[in-house]
Amino acid sequence: SVPVAEGRGAFILFEGLDRCGKSTQCQCLLEHLTAQQVPVQKLSFPDRQQETGKLIADFLQRKIQLDPLAVHLLFAANRQNVRQQMVDSLAAGVTLIVDRYAYSGVAFTAAQLEAPHPRGLDLDWCKTPDTGLPAPDVVIFLRLSPQDAAARGQYGAEAYEKIDFQEKVQEQFDKLRDTSPNWVELDALLEQDSIAQQVSTIAAEAIQDCRQGKRPMQYLWS
Ligand code: 2DT
Numbered sequence: 001s002v003p004v005a006e007g008r009g010a011f012i013l014f015e016g017l018d019r020c021g022k023s024t025q026c027q028c029l030l031e032h033l034t035a036q037q038v039p040v041q042k043l044s045f046p047d048r049q050q051e052t053g054k055l056i057a058d059f060l061q062r063k064i065q066l067d068p069l070a071v072h073l074l075f076a077a078n079r080q081n082v083r084q085q086m087v088d089s090l091a092a093g094v095t096l097i098v099d100r101y102a103y104s105g106v107a108f109t110a111a112q113l114e115a116p117h118p119r120g121l122d123l124d125w126c127k128t129p130d131t132g133l134p135a136p137d138v139v140i141f142l143r144l145s146p147q148d149a150a151a152r153g154q155y156g157a158e159a160y161e162k163i164d165f166q167e168k169v170q171e172q173f174d175k176l177r178d179t180s181p182n183w184v185e186l187d188a189l190l191e192q193d194s195i196a197q198q199v200s201t202i203a204a205e206a207i208q209d210c211r212q213g214k215r216p217m218q219y220l221w222s
């Protein structure tokens, strides 16, 4: 039988540099919660199935060239396009497990802007197009140095996968962490099972709080 949800679902976000293990942990959590009969749905951004996502995929695979600020707006449009579906799912009691979101959006673009940028393009400008999206109840940041990430292999296949650039992205993630109260950092070098165990504890708490109405829905960038 289909599990019946009570209060709203929790929004559990995974963020981190490339190769930190986000996708693996999303999958583990999906299986864990499904086994516990928690209504759950997994999303990942960029969503390459959407029309905007196809352009983004072509850009990441270096098939087409796009201006960095135009790409930024495409990534945000790719999220805004499913905003209502996300809000509806959460309201219906479905927990969302999300692989990257607006934090990646901001960090990857801001890392390309010289600071201070002569035309006022900064972290705050980068945040604007994602305004109004549902906010995560917890941001699980899997921390891995760009050097350790590169050692995991397949690095360099897509745009952005270079050690010096990933270091700049990490600096931007650190700025976002400082203004995000729901941010939790886990050491991505730990064993997969040990990370998964910490993740399930964090997720269980968020799910329970949301179900019991202890956490009102929030929207970016609050
Ligand atoms: P994946 O390797 O996770 O498929 O991501 N990115 C991602 C951005 O630059 N802006 C965004 O808004 C998002 C969601 C991070 C592909 C690359 O796209 C970057 C890595």
Ligand code: MG
Residues within 6 Å of the ligand: 018, 019, 158
């Ligand atoms: Mg990648």
